[in-house]
Structure formats: structure tokens, C-alpha cells
Amino acid sequence: MKVKNLVGERFKERPSDCVVDSHALMVRGGYIKQVANGIFSLFPPARRVTQKIEQIIREEMDRIDGQEVLFPVVLPGSLWMESGRYQSIDNTLARFDDRNGTPMVLGMTHEEAAVQLVREYASTYNRYPFMIYQIQTKFRDEARPRAGLIRVREFTMKDAYSFHTSQEDLEAYYARCYRAYERIYARAGAPQVIAVKSDSGMMGGSVSHEYMLLTDIGEDSIVICPECGYRANMEAAENIVGATRAEDMPLTKVATPDKKTIEEVVEYLHGDTLHSVKAVVYQTNAEDKFVVAFLRGDLEVNETKLTNYLGENIHPAVVTEDSPVVAGFIGPIGLDPSVKVVFDASLKGSNGLTCGANEADYHYTGLDMERDVPGAVFTDIAKAFEGGICPSCGKPHLTISRGIEVGNIFQLGTKYSKSMNMTYTDADGNTQIPIMGCYGIGVGRLAASIAEASHDKFGPIWPISIAPWSVEVCCLRADDPQTKKISEDLYQALENAGVDTLYDDRDIRPGAMFSDADLLGAPVRVIVSPKNLANGEIEISTRDKSIQVKVPVADALDKTREIIKTLQDRIDETVPESI
């Protein structure tokens, strides 16, 4: 491909609407163009990157016995009514009526379609286990698309669905898929992606993992124990804290005029946040019922854990004068009985605590949970924190990192098979419900995340396995016949050798040519210039600056291929064995 024919423009200025580097570079490099909020067209360089990623994914899915299928983008609403998700999912699910008035949806994930496809086929036990997958467009009407391809409304996704006759079989397959994912990220040049335990959210099921690419611009918080390797998404991370103990004190109501925040109260009473009780007020989505979460003053509520405990969705409360709580002075004693109360495990066995007195301008001191709130039930609803105790090894060195979720795997259980009446006959002739797993990777997001993880201020530094082109030949003086001819010959020789090569023979300044080359990010750059040719040499370097050599013209082809192999070998060394 000649750069001069390549559709798409490259430019210097960082677009003002790009907050994230990878987004800015992919716009500046002519990779993507926004069509609507969170909806993009891909120019050839981005399409090439995503195709290479798709092929890696396909090979790894096939390696674990996946069978590629294709589900529709447009699905009948009735199918989603079967699973109940038509009703339960908010307007993230795009809905429309077709010409006959039939409700349709745009697939945001394809569990229903997967069950529909195999429901009749998989009616006896000897058809199990199997896994089907597709690489297809999805649409999720996200409220806040951001960061270019990282959070979009329309995207290409690989989604896979496995079907099993026992939990053990699901778990064994899940382990294979877990490894396949590690291989995919390693092969795509992102071995730093880590798997973390996650909350299953709307997908149902129990065990699940997210694959996280660690980067400061990530939206997710990840809890990591550097001692034992424990890793979990913040949403799923256990928080372990011991009881806060103090001298026995009587429960005493004290005036705290206008002191509403923990900090104000603690300062006013000369106490400390560890010995205070924080109250966070929510309302249930269904009935607007009030829920108060109590936890140690320095902790934050993990709303996912709270929601899972309650078994229903909640939102931050709107507290008015008519509410059954007194904002700023809420405590466990004397609270209106209509309010649902949840105690975090951090309060268990604690005493000497300050808490609200459910009366304007008053708090209690000396609260002893066992003594003053007998029968209280405690559960873990707090966020893990930097320096917290690892739930796996018990050492207090937890760290919190930011990450982008670049894939996820779920043990779904029977959520979809049961609701959609998928059954099979077992060896004894009994009717059983199959157990499912599902496994997703967003292709465009992975591409953008890798660009985020691997770039400099000049452009993306693509791993050779997914780079739009492996090599770029730069003819530095297109007006010089010898330079032009040698460049051209080398370009042809590389193409003939099956190397995907970009060729820049524009008559422009070297600086402008290199700027474009940096943006297009070919891992290997071959520079043909009159200056080097005067010494009979060609310069070959890598985008990541790890290699820079000058070789005789006659050796240029072989040396280029050798460097390609070196870069590929470096990636291959990071790829774990499949299981």
C-alpha cells in the first residue's frame, strides 16, 4: 500500500474533544471517524488492526473447539421476553418496531440467540459439551460513550457460548477458555492484561472474571495483592477489616449543632473517623423504599455488593423534610422502622463509636454495636482500599489500580437455559437443564486499549502481531532516481515475500514523512536515503526504538524479515501453553 493512496488524513493538532491519548492518536492518524456519538467508521489502518485481532481470537476459539456461527444483529423482542431481559434492561437496549409493528431489539449480547440456535439440536446429553461463537456487530445505547473506541455504542465483539451437562464440565471448560484469553492478549501484544474476579451483574451466574489492561485512564478499579497475587474488580473485591475497639463508654446523646459530615462531627467532638459510623442513604428503584447503609467512618459503600445483598436495584436517596430520615444525623438507634438497615462487617464487634441520633443537631457517642444494637446482622458492603487486608493471604498491602476491561468470561449457570426452556435428556432418560458459560471480547476496545498501553507522543507503537502494516518503507528523496528505484524494489520484494508493507514515496520533507510513519505505527521502518546510499547502506529501525541498524542494500530484505521475526518471537515468548 502506498501512503499517497491511503484513504484518511493524518495531522498534528490534538483534537479538542479527545481526552485520552489513544483516542487522539487514532483520530490524528486517520484510523477512525466519528459518525454519531459513540459510533465510528474505521479507516483502513484501524480495519487492518481489528482484522488481525479478529483472526487471533478466531484461532484461539477454534483451538478450544469453538465453532463459528453468526447470529443476527436485529433480534425479535419476543426472544428477549423469553429470558426476561426485554423487561429488565433499561434503554441501553435499543428497541424498535418493524414494518408490521413487531417489537425488535438490537443485540447487545447474544445469550438468547445462542439458546434459540441450539435448543432443538442439543436435546440429548451426548451432544454436550460444545461451544459456539461469533464475531459480529453489537449495539448498546450507552449513556456516556467516551475515549474513542474504548467506550462506544456500536462495536464488533467476539461472543462465545458454551453448553454443559455438569458444573464440573463447565468449570473445566472455563479453565480452558481462561487460558485461551491469556493467549489472545499475549498474542495481540498485551501480556500485561490480567484476569480479575468480577461481579456477574446483569449476566446472571456466579463465577466470572474480567480481563483488565492496567492503565491510568481505565474506568475500572482493580484490587491487587502484591503479596499473593489476589486480583479482583473493585465491584467484587471482599473488604476485610477487624473490629474497632475502645474503652467501654456509656451511650450518650450530645449536641452537634449543624455538624452533618463525618469530618465536621469528628472534629467537633475531638474523635476520629475510625470511631465513627457513616450512614449512606439509598432508595430502592422499584418502590423508592429507604435503605440506610452503615459502615465505619473512613470506608466507602460498594454499591454492587450492597445491591447484590439487597437483591434489588437502588439509587442515592432524595431526602426531603417528609423522608423518614434526618439527613446528617442518621444513626442505628431510634431510626424510623420503615427504613431498611444494612450494617457493614466493619462495624461488627466495634464500640466507642460516634453516630447520628436521628434528631437534628444531635449525635450519640459511646455506641457499642453488641450492647446497643443487639441482633444486628453484618455483611460486607464496603469498598476495598489501598493498604487494606487481602482476603486471600491476610496481609494488609492491597493496592488499587485503574484498568480497562478488555474481555470477560462468565459461568452463567442455568439462567438462560432455564428461562428459555432449553432441556436435554440425560443418560437415564431424565429431563435436565444445560449449564452455560459465556465469553466476550470487544475487538475495537482491545485495539484502542493496546494503543493506549503502547504509544508515545508521536503515535501508537503497535505490536507486530496486530500492526496495520508490519513494515513501512520510507523513500526519503522521491525525486532522486536511485533512491526511488531502490525503495521501489525493496517495497516490491517485501510484498512478494508476503510482508504487509506500507510504502511512502511522496515528495515531502523527511520530518513530515516520519510524523506520518509514527502515527501509522508500523513496527519496522526501512529508510532509504541518498545519504545512506552513498555508503551503500539502508537504515532499518523499529518503532519501539529497540533496534536500529544500517545494512548493505543487498541485505535489506533479509534483515527486515529477520527483525520482523525478532519482534514476533518476543511476543510469542509471552504466550502461555494452551490447555
Next chain:
Amino acid sequence: MKVKNLVGERFKERPSDCVVDSHALMVRGGYIKQVANGIFSLFPPARRVTQKIEQIIREEMDRIDGQEVLFPVVLPGSLWMESGRYQSIDNTLARFDDRNGTPMVLGMTHEEAAVQLVREYASTYNRYPFMIYQIQTKFRDEARPRAGLIRVREFTMKDAYSFHTSQEDLEAYYARCYRAYERIYARAGAPQVIAVKSDSGMMGGSVSHEYMLLTDIGEDSIVICPECGYRANMEAAENIVGATRAEDMPLTKVATPDKKTIEEVVEYLHGDTLHSVKAVVYQTNAEDKFVVAFLRGDLEVNETKLTNYLGENIHPAVVTEDSPVVAGFIGPIGLDPSVKVVFDASLKGSNGLTCGANEADYHYTGLDMERDVPGAVFTDIAKAFEGGICPSCGKPHLTISRGIEVGNIFQLGTKYSKSMNMTYTDADGNTQIPIMGCYGIGVGRLAASIAEASHDKFGPIWPISIAPWSVEVCCLRADDPQTKKISEDLYQALENAGVDTLYDDRDIRPGAMFSDADLLGAPVRVIVSPKNLANGEIEISTRDKSIQVKVPVADALDKTREIIKTLQDRIDETVPESI
């Protein structure tokens, strides 16, 4: 792939809802499953066929300098308002409002998206010409989906868009694309696909061709001259007839009580249809204005040509007592002046004609067009017919065939670039509007059409270039250790040699195994049975029955590969050179 693990079921009974053979076979063979009316999921065999077709298309598009991009499925309505198609296309265009109330559409074709992508890039003449294409999902809310994948609502399409600075350049590129399409169909094993001139319809533009796979189940009528090779879609085919002459007769009003049809009138008056004038009444869609088309009694109106002539859409008239026409007795003389009249070229210079008298129960005889309807303007609005005159060579041997449209190419002109304000600066600094071409192929329809063109009652006979698997190894006695081992070894050897192979080692009757093999349609079948092994032989045959041999076990691998090559060579011989 082992048949026993292959997801999807094969069965014998023809599904009652399948009118067309290819549809029935693709359901019976476990290729497709309906999800909603005109919306299908693809099982692995169909996905494999479509992937092979996609790869052939991709290679041919790249060969003519196409650059692969990806446009979104979901597009903002505002983009389609720019081109005017948001307003002009009926409910075939699926529309919905996103979560913010913004109108969105599902792309049924991507001219708007193509212009949006390159509008800024292609702002100077030296960026031209270029072609971009994608292979992506489309949705068209068709009123009457039918015949499995042949007419669906959701489908995968390759759509390409080229941009030019002159009509000559477009035409030169159009010729290259025309040839690329011929190569695609030939490589996919359908060399019988022919290009026909077509009407451009809603795409705008002037010159266009459709690629037709001739088959009785096709929805399109194609006019072919066996003498000179002239080919056109019925919608676009010129109809040439000379004047109908008779003795001079005076115009005479005659009573024709209750004789309303041409046949009744002709019989009653002892005339003939060639000497009668047929009147067909329409109303315009916009204002319900009446339009009467007059043509020779034996001809049919070509509504596409009539619409193009009128420049507005029409529908068959609803004639009541209040209408300005008298049904059954409409003629050119004395017709209400509010009625728009169109005369077909077949009437030009004709005389001795019978026509309605615009009065109940009366006709005229002896109509002489020149004498009685002076100043009439004639235009070609009649359908071509079997035995008609070829507009190219003038010989009266036209034939009418049925075909499925499996692709189309259009010279779009400036329809989209102009309405969407795409311009470029020419070498002289003047602002110009680029000229576009567009080029489509439906992938699933092509797969189904080839199955339709090439099948027997047992299953599809896939060309080896697009077959789901090239080879199937049938182990006829899985319970016999020697048979099983030799089958298994051969399967492994073929896979190791990179041959995509299906392997059936189920312990079932040979008849059942062959039925499934017929449905899955692998072009080469390798049969390992105790009977042949007793002679040290393995049987190899082709699905199309052209080859059947027995070879020593040791030669089976080489012979299989040789037969694969033979089948591929037969296809390659039909592929024209690219230009």
C-alpha cells in the same frame, strides 16, 4: 471437524415452509435457522461458506485497489436527511430513536456513510480516484422475505464506493469492477452468472448492471438476445416494435355493450389484439392524479420505464364513478383533460386501431394515430417479450429468462456527493463535485443462489472454492479397529496438510452417513470401509459424480489432494483475467 461434534441437525423431511430447494436443503442440512421472518442465524457450515465467499470478494476488491473500511450498522438519521433518503425511502428503512431521542436508522446501504468518511480527506483532486469497501451487516425491512437466504431482512453485504474526478475515470474504473465481479462469481463456482443492464432505481445515477444467476426460481426477468448477446433486466430492456398498419378506415364509434377487456372487444368486433389499443390506468403517489398508459393491445406496461418517464411514483388506479375515466372504455379521443396520457412507441404511425370511446359501452374503430391524435408524443413504456426485436442487433429472437440478482454495480454520478456537499479543488483551483460509483454483493444470497444452481435432491453440490469443507472422510465401520485407525490417520494427515476436512466416525448405517454427507456437500468424499480395505483400497469420489476411484491406502492422501486440485483447476479455468 468431526461430524459428531458439529452443531446443527440434519434431517430428511422437507420443511413445509420451504418453497425453494436451496432453502429446504440449507434447513435440512443444518446450515441456517430462522430467528424471525427474514432473519436467520448461520450454523458453522453456512458460516464457513460465507467466509470463503467473503475472502474471494476481499481479494478481488483489493486487486482493483479497494481499501477495506468499516461503516456502522446504526447511522444517525441526520446523515440520511442530508441525502434526502430519510424522507424518500419507505418503511424498508428501519428507524428508531436512541436514548436521547435522536433519530437513527439501520444502514440498508452506505452511500451516506461513505461520503461522510471521506468528505474532508478527498478535498483536492490529487486524492482521486479511490475506492473504499466494507463487508458488513445490513438491514432492510423487506415486506416479503422469501426463499431462505435469497431474500432476507438482515444480510451480510460487500458494498464498495468509488470516487472520481471525471466521468471517463469512473467509466474506466467501472469496467475494472465489472471484470472483478465476473472473477468473483467464477471463483465462487458460478460462472453462469451474467451481467445485465439494469434500471438504477432508488440509487440514482445512469448506467448500472445487475449480475444475474439464471434459475427458474429467480424473481427477476431477464431479456436476452441469443443472436448478439444483448442482456438486460426486464425493467431496463428496450422494447422495439414497428407500426401496425392497416387499410385506411374512418374513425367510427361502435356500440360494444359490456365489452370491457381487449379480448372481449376484439372478439365482438372480429378484430385482433395487434390492432387494438390497451389502456392501463394509474394514479400518482403524490397527488393521486390519473395517468393513462396507451399501448398496443398485446403488450404489457413496464412500470419502471413508465415511472422513470413520468419522474414520479405511481400505483394502479382505484377507479370509481367519480373518476375522470370510464373503466373498460378508455381511449385517447375525448378523454378528460385532467388525465395525463402516455403513448407507447408501439402506437407510433399505427392505424386501423380499436380503442375505447370514453363512454360506457362504446369503442372507436379505425383509429389512425397520426390523423386522429395529432401531436401525440411516443415513448417506450412496454415490456420486452419472448420473440421480440433485439434493440442491439435488430433480430426478433429475444428470450425471457428468470434470474436471481447476486450483485450490482452503479455509476452513481453526483447524486450523493452533490446533496451532501462533498467537493474538491481541481488543478485550476476550482471547486468541483466528485463523481461516484457503487458496487454491491450480498454474501448470503450468493451462497444460497449457488446452492440453488448446483444441487440434487440429496443436497447442495458446493464448488470446492466455497464448500464448507473440501473433503469428508467417512469411516463406514467405526466399530472395526482397522477401519477406524486408517480413517483417523487419513483425517489427521489431511488436516496436517492444511486440507479442511470433515470426519464422520459415528457408528451409524452407511446410508445415514451418506445422507448427511450429501447435505453437507463436501466436494470430495473419502470412504474407508472394511470391504475396500480387504483389497487394500480406499474409495474416493466427488460430490458431483465426475470422479470415482479406488486407490491403495498408501496413495489416498496424495490422490485426495490431486482431486481437490483438479476441482479447483476446473474453477480457475473459468476465471477471466483481471483488468
